[in-house]
Amino acid sequence: MAEYIKLIDITKCTGCRACQVACKQWNGLPAENTTFTGSYQNPPDLSYNTWTLIRFDEIDVEGNIKWLMRHDACMHCEDPACVKVCPSPGALVKTPEGAVVHNPKYCIGCKACMIACPFNVPRYSPEKDEIAKCTLCYDRITDGKRPACVTACPTGCLDFGPKDKMIKKARARAEEVGGYIYPNNPKYETHVLYVLPKGVDMKAYSHLNPDPKMPATVLWWKNLFKPFTLLGMGGVAGLAALHYLIKGPHEVEEKPSKGGDADGE
Amino acid sequence: MANREGMVRKTDATERMTHWILAGSFLFALFTGLGMMFHHWSIIPTILGGYYAVKWMHIFSGVVFGISLIAVIIMWWEDAGKFVEGDGKWILRAGGYLWDVKDMPPSGKFNAGQKIFFWFVVVFGILLVITGLIMINVLAFPVVVARWAYMLHAMSVFVLASFLMVHIYLGTIGNPGTLQAMLYGWVTREWAQFHCPRWLEEHDNKAQAKQE
Ligand code: SF4
Numbered sequence A: 001m002a003e004y005i006k007l008i009d010i011t012k013c014t015g016c017r018a019c020q021v022a023c024k025q026w027n028g029l030p031a032e033n034t035t036f037t038g039s040y041q042n043p044p045d046l047s048y049n050t051w052t053l054i055r056f057d058e059i060d061v062e063g064n065i066k067w068l069m070r071h072d073a074c075m076h077c078e079d080p081a082c083v084k085v086c087p088s089p090g091a092l093v094k095t096p097e098g099a100v101v102h103n104p105k106y107c108i109g110c111k112a113c114m115i116a117c118p119f120n121v122p123r124y125s126p127e128k129d130e131i132a133k134c135t136l137c138y139d140r141i142t143d144g145k146r147p148a149c150v151t152a153c154p155t156g157c158l159d160f161g162p163k164d165k166m167i168k169k170a171r172a173r174a175e176e177v178g179g180y181i182y183p184n185n186p187k188y189e190t191h192v193l194y195v196l197p198k199g200v201d202m203k204a205y206s207h208l209n210p211d212p213k214m215p216a217t218v219l220w221w222k223n224l225f226k227p228f229t230l231l232g233m234g235g236v237a238g239l240a241a242l243h244y245l246i247k248g249p250h251e252v253e254e255k256p257s258k259g260g261d262a263d264g265e
Numbered sequence B: 001m002a003n004r005e006g007m008v009r010k011t012d013a014t015e016r017m018t019h020w021i022l023a024g025s026f027l028f029a030l031f032t033g034l035g036m037m038f039h040h041w042s043i044i045p046t047i048l049g050g051y052y053a054v055k056w057m058h059i060f061s062g063v064v065f066g067i068s069l070i071a072v073i074i075m076w077w078e079d080a081g082k083f084v085e086g087d088g089k090w091i092l093r094a095g096g097y098l099w100d101v102k103d104m105p106p107s108g109k110f111n112a113g114q115k116i117f118f119w120f121v122v123v124f125g126i127l128l129v130i131t132g133l134i135m136i137n138v139l140a141f142p143v144v145v146a147r148w149a150y151m152l153h154a155m156s157v158f159v160l161a162s163f164l165m166v167h168i169y170l171g172t173i174g175n176p177g178t179l180q181a182m183l184y185g186w187v188t189r190e191w192a193q194f195h196c197p198r199w200l201e202e203h204d205n206k207a208q209a210k211q212e
């Protein structure tokens, strides 16, 4: 099964939000009531019913306002922190195509994935007691189609295709515009890549983690204490058995007793 | 309360019940927790009615554990919480469990080893409860706090579950005549003289004073 990548070429985004609408439409997600907050940011954040959105940021470039637009959604990690911590098998699945898919049927609403995700992606619904997020349109890509957002994008900012091809394209485009590829951590790869332009500080993009990686606490939890719990219990039980075999039980040494208990209390 | 020939009562009914509520809730939380931690043990959630049910059972048993933990701390603070003279020696001699020791310092109601276990249960039990409470409403906390909570929860389980095996061994086959102290409360005078002579002395003095 071929692995895929969604490529987001920030330099081509006009902030039209066609991707936002297409995602809602394909996934049958209801619109949200929002209020004006003094920015073009709308809706304000990802939610249980908003799996992708355009992040708007305004920065000052030599006295002029510059708009930053960034398509934000699940990054479909290669070794996803969310899957690593999820207690309920099947609730979050890493697929051979690279998509990380949630299944509401199995989600128990523990929210561990929300805390572990380095990109702060999954969103919780208290009413349903479960999470939801972008699935990379798994139902479309397994049918030979591109994700709904990519299909809707009019500028070519979003692209989708086989992993090698997309990486090649990202490198070429980054070179062309003098920008760079994000994320760029060989130890924490993702099936979504950005080409970010030159001349803009990465920190200017709100909600963009400058150093995405598997949280250290997750590694300690899952790679250390999880196996240690079994090793500890088994090891100590084994040592106790050895003690019993070698030293034997701690028998009471018989000493003359003073007789019965007087009052029992 | 009836007397038993040649025996003394080590624990009262409240102590035994509190102990077993603490132990039972811990074991059940451990059982459900391991069921969620190890996916190849999905048999545990399967028999208990699914992962969603297990989540709530885990939370419920954790709350019971927390309440009984407070009760245990109050109940045994005097006897198990405070180290006294002789406890240091007891520890240096490993309680006489590993090599032959002739002059063991006389223990009170609980020996130094039991006191260490008490303190592990107090420290890591409280850590378990606090991190568990954070995890119930995890979105109310900064992500750093939340991430540490999950990790410390797992760490405390590792520590307590391992120590629990020592406790089970020493409370049962490792020390013949001990388990009954937590079942119906009575132990033989020989047992008490051997394991907790200081407690037996105090106990006898009290009994005498009552009679006079
Ligand atoms: S971005 Fe977050 S939710 Fe998406 S696959 Fe990675 S860890 Fe999971």
Ligand code: SF4
Pocket (backbone or CB within 6 Å): A082, A085, A086, A087, A088, A091, A092, A102, A106, A107, A108, A109, A110, A111, A112, A113, A114, A122, A130, A131
């Ligand atoms: S909230 Fe659902 S998907 Fe997320 S870790 Fe918990 S069970 Fe898994």
